[in-house]
Amino acid sequence: MKEQYNELKEDVLDEEEAIDETIEKLCRIRGNFDPQKRDNLIEPAMGTYLMNFYNGIENILKRVSKEYYSVMPRGNNWHKELLILSYNAPVGKIPIFEQAIAERIIPYKNFRHRFVSGYGFQLNGEKMLGLIDNAELLWEDIKKAISEFFIKL
Numbered sequence: 001m002k003e004q005y006n007e008l009k010e011d012v013l014d015e016e017e018a019i020d021e022t023i024e025k026l027c028r029i030r031g032n033f034d035p036q037k038r039d040n041l042i043e044p045a046m047g048t049y050l051m052n053f054y055n056g057i058e059n060i061l062k063r064v065s066k067e068y069y070s071v072m073p074r075g076n077n078w079h080k081e082l083l084i085l086s087y088n089a090p091v092g093k094i095p096i097f098e099q100a101i102a103e104r105i106i107p108y109k110n111f112r113h114r115f116v117s118g119y120g121f122q123l124n125g126e127k128m129l130g131l132i133d134n135a136e137l138l139w140e141d142i143k144k145a146i147s148e149f150f151i152k153l
Contacts, residue, residue: 005153008067012060012150016143019056023139025049026132035126043125050131051115054108057142061086061096068153069093079109096149097142104138107131 026049033042061082066072069090073081087102089095111131115123 002153005068005150008063009150011063012146015056015060015063016146019053019139022049022052022056023136026053026135030129030132033125033129035129038125043123043128046125046128046132047111047115047123050108050128050135051112053135053139054105054112057105057108058082060146064096064149079113083109094149094152097145101138101141101145104134104141108135108138 026046029042029046029049033046058079062072065082065085069085071085071090072078073085075081083102083105086096087099108131111128
């Protein structure tokens with residue numbers, strides 16, 4: 001890795017630590033969730049941590065996009081364009097992810113939009129379980145891809 005990207009790597013590692021903690025909290029909350037009972041405290045917490053998980057990934061993508069790709073998408077679709085940029089990097093640049101990983105992130109991006117636009121008491125824990133159950137494996141794959149990205153850099 002080139003020295004000029006040391007600070008970028010440190011920023012990404014800091015974000016990874018925060019996401020690790022978020023995943024840990026999601027797993028704990030998942031263990032306390034009973035799908036037979038509606039819980040107006042656990043469900044908003046589940047939603048918050050799912051949103052934090054996606055926001056952390058997006059923060060990594062924004063840092064890489066600004067500092068390495070030297071481009072930051074703008075406009076109404078910037079979230080989607082940023083995700084596309086993660087596997088369809090500018091000419092001469094290394095992509096962070098393969099398209100398959102980016103596609104697995106899309107449901108979290110979509111959830112984040114619904115979460116921000118809605119109310120916590122409207123969240124349905126059962127509908128969030130799939131996202132929670134897949135988050136840990138997805139995160140491991142993302143961390144591996146990021147590590148490989150920095151090796152190639």
